[in-house]
Amino acid sequence: MHSFYDFITGPMVWISLAVFIGGSLFRIIRMIRSVAQKERFIFSYMSLKYSLRSILHWITPFGTANMKLHPVMTAVTFVFHICLLLVPIFLLSHIVLWEESWNLRWWALPDALADVMTVIVIGCCVFFLVRRIKLPEVRYVTSSSDYAILAVVALPFLTGFWAYHQLPGYSFAMILHVLSGEIMLMAIPLTRLSHMIFAAFTRAYMGSEFGGVRKAIDW
Numbered sequence: 001m002h003s004f005y006d007f008i009t010g011p012m013v014w015i016s017l018a019v020f021i022g023g024s025l026f027r028i029i030r031m032i033r034s035v036a037q038k039e040r041f042i043f044s045y046m047s048l049k050y051s052l053r054s055i056l057h058w059i060t061p062f063g064t065a066n067m068k069l070h071p072v073m074t075a076v077t078f079v080f081h082i083c084l085l086l087v088p089i090f091l092l093s094h095i096v097l098w099e100e101s102w103n104l105r106w107w108a109l110p111d112a113l114a115d116v117m118t119v120i121v122i123g124c125c126v127f128f129l130v131r132r133i134k135l136p137e138v139r140y141v142t143s144s145s146d147y148a149i150l151a152v153v154a155l156p157f158l159t160g161f162w163a164y165h166q167l168p169g170y171s172f173a174m175i176l177h178v179l180s181g182e183i184m185l186m187a188i189p190l191t192r193l194s195h196m197i198f199a200a201f202t203r204a205y206m207g208s209e210f211g212g213v214r215k216a217i218d219w
Helices: 002-008 011-038 048-058 065-069 071-090 092-102 111-134 144-164 170-187 192-213
Strands: none
Touching: 002 011, 002 170, 011 170, 011 192, 048 192, 065 071, 071 092, 071 111, 071 144, 111 144, 144 170, 144 192
């Protein structure tokens, strides 16, 4: 058990980082090359002005017409993504690991707040799961991979909460927390989680086309 823990907190960390960074760069380069080979005309109307305008509207809560039509889904989605990003980056225990390894340190969330945000992420994952099961229009386009991705996202937070509060079996929870976090990191460029990589590019493209070509808005 100790040797396995040493592996997942040592070599496996570098492997997961290499897959995440290398996979992300590969996907971005492949996207750019594909556009250059098949649809080079897209570059001619890409606009920083319309790209930023579109991105700004889509990262603003209730900034689009569709968001206003689905207020509950919008609120849950924004809270989910905010907590999902902030907790791993600004959790004190994670920052301590960075400081011990690379002598890097930054501001940390209060433990109590990080705890609440962790519970929020778990609760949002339950909401998304129930939504996929209950709503016919969502269930129709849901595959087994969607449930797997939801589990990949929820598990690091669930096990982190378990380990932090030292609930029964927390030693096992800690191992599962580290491993599930690494799996999630590697899954980002390889699954539909890659939307976190391509979201800005998609909005830049849509904003430029609608603003510069169609003379319309895309929200």
